[in-house]
Amino acid sequence: MIFFEAHKRIGMEQQYYVKVLENVSWGLHFHSAYECISVLEGSVECVIGHERNTLTKGEAAFIMPEQLHSIETRETSKVQVLVFLPELAEDFHAVYQEKVPQNVKFVCAVQEWEKEPENIYLLKALLYRVCGSLVQQTAFVKRKTLSQDRLLYSLISYIEEHYMEECSLNQVAQICNCDYFYASKIFSETAGMGFLEYVNRLRIYRACHMLRETDYSVLRVSEECGFQSLRSFNRNFTKYVKCKPTQYRRENKLV
Amino acid sequence: MIFFEAHKRIGMEQQYYVKVLENVSWGLHFHSAYECISVLEGSVECVIGHERNTLTKGEAAFIMPEQLHSIETRETSKVQVLVFLPELAEDFHAVYQEKVPQNVKFVCAVQEWEKEPENIYLLKALLYRVCGSLVQQTAFVKRKTLSQDRLLYSLISYIEEHYMEECSLNQVAQICNCDYFYASKIFSETAGMGFLEYVNRLRIYRACHMLRETDYSVLRVSEECGFQSLRSFNRNFTKYVKCKPTQYRRENKLV
Incomplete structure (x- = not known):
């Protein structure tokens, strides 16, 4: 992936x-x-x-x-x-x-x-x-930049900067001063997935990178990528990468 | 040609x-x-x-x-x-x-x-x-511009501007302040033909253009292209184009 x-x-x-x-x-x-x-x-x-x-x-x-x-x-x-x-x-x-x-x-x-x-x-x-x-x-x-686009740029930029922390649509909607349900709808329609799934996919992508390129423990990788628990990290990792973090590291680690 | x-x-x-x-x-x-x-x-x-x-x-x-x-x-x-x-x-x-x-x-x-x-x-x-x-x-x-090149540029530019008049290497050599025999040698070596042949070829090329594009008489074409006599024009034309000016015009005239 x-x-x-x-x-x-x-x-x-x-x-x-x-x-x-x-x-x-x-x-x-x-x-x-x-x-x-x-x-x-x-x-x-x-x-x-x-x-x-x-x-x-x-x-x-x-x-x-x-x-x-x-x-x-x-x-x-x-x-x-x-x-x-x-x-x-x-x-x-x-x-x-x-x-x-x-x-x-x-x-x-x-x-x-x-x-x-x-x-x-x-x-x-x-x-x-x-x-x-x-x-x-x-x-x-x-090119027309719709208010929808501006909202999407804000949401995506926010995720980019905050995925390593708690990162909820609720927070962003408040910061962007827009309706939670409206933001959720626009995001899902354009991204083809919900806000939380997008955040988790990005976190797993960055985790893969870290597993390959660093010697950080799995726990540290999980924390640096914004997961609240190792359990949540393992569950999401297996869901998207189809194997466990340790196995991924073994097979992809750069020397 | x-x-x-x-x-x-x-x-x-x-x-x-x-x-x-x-x-x-x-x-x-x-x-x-x-x-x-x-x-x-x-x-x-x-x-x-x-x-x-x-x-x-x-x-x-x-x-x-x-x-x-x-x-x-x-x-x-x-x-x-x-x-x-x-x-x-x-x-x-x-x-x-x-x-x-x-x-x-x-x-x-x-x-x-x-x-x-x-x-x-x-x-x-x-x-x-x-x-x-x-x-x-x-x-x-x-890129090196040799004195030879500068001489050749002068000779070619001179021909371009004077082919419709009398146009001899003797004149140009005087104008360029260089030795006639040296200019002749350099020109022939690089152009692969003598000065006069080059001038006559250019004249015939321009004559062809005039025969195709204008209604000028053959005599006028001959004069405008710098030939001193109709006889010299006809001789050179036949040499390079392999037919007579009138025949060329008949076959190539633009409507």
Whole structure:
């Protein structure tokens, strides 16, 4: 289970990446980079903005900076993901940054992504090809940020900053000064899961990372990731990862 | 016979062009655009800078702005030519404008040039692909402008401006304040033909253009293109175009 991929802060380490991934599932999130997902095998469900689409083999979707999106594999999938910062396709960004594609789905030749571009010009060629194919295939419309979006950004940012503590929708709703039931409904509709499930998935994703990369005890991992008890941690871990934390660590620990 | 192609002043009408041409021969010239020539069938001889190369099927050559070059078809050829202004590949230009490729020959996938790019991003993708492939395949060295080059630029510019009048190497050598025999040697060595032959070829090229595009009498065309007599015009025309001016006009006149 990959739930959150680390391209939120892509700008700090690298300007872009291209990866082939299997059976991806990323919860609702947003980031400052452009993203293109192209399906090589199987299919994925994706939510981009408020639109839900199924992408099958040969289809791609394009995501604008700061656009809410999620991806879920229901059966199996193999996708190619290209993430890049706006400055790498400046001319495109200058014209389209305030817009969104009318159709997020498009067809995008990806065979050339197979090997890492060997220099900045070949990388730019690839990015401009993707942007150019998109522009060729769809109209763009002015981007509207709905009050719903602003609420979702607030909720997701809050979770990002507070998942290691107690983190309830009740608290956020108070902070955002909005109705609990309204926030719950909007969140579930767009994220495709309840607020608490989203928080727990994120916690487990971070726990996996910690189990792989540190020597912290399971108890400490559980606490650092915001679980109130080891029991709750174990239950959630087994639910999403399909094995126990110790077994996961044994099989995935980086030397 | 195509001797001079009209991309010298490409900047005035368009920023780039892609064309497939057969049996090209262009005399020594230079312009402010980048140029890439890729051989689809047959072969061409090209001089770029001071280096002479034979390009055969699948091979391409890259020409930097203001770099002297000529192309000649000895038997048959079918080439794809891409010419573009520096501003279309700004990042490349910023780094390489003062340099020249160590090897002008490279391999460049051209199948994608087959149809006109449908938007500016697809065009940029194509140009960056060409630049990126070149950078991948060759080192660059600092560009040296030799005194020979400066002399050649002067001679060619002089011909460009004076071919419609009497235009002798003797005059130019005086104006450039250089030795007649030295200028003659340098010119012949680089252009692959004598000064007078170059002038006459250019005159005939311009005469062809005039015969196609205007209703001027053959005498007027001959005079406007700098021939001292109709006899000399007819002789040169038949030599290079392999038919008489009237026949050429009949077969090529634009309606």
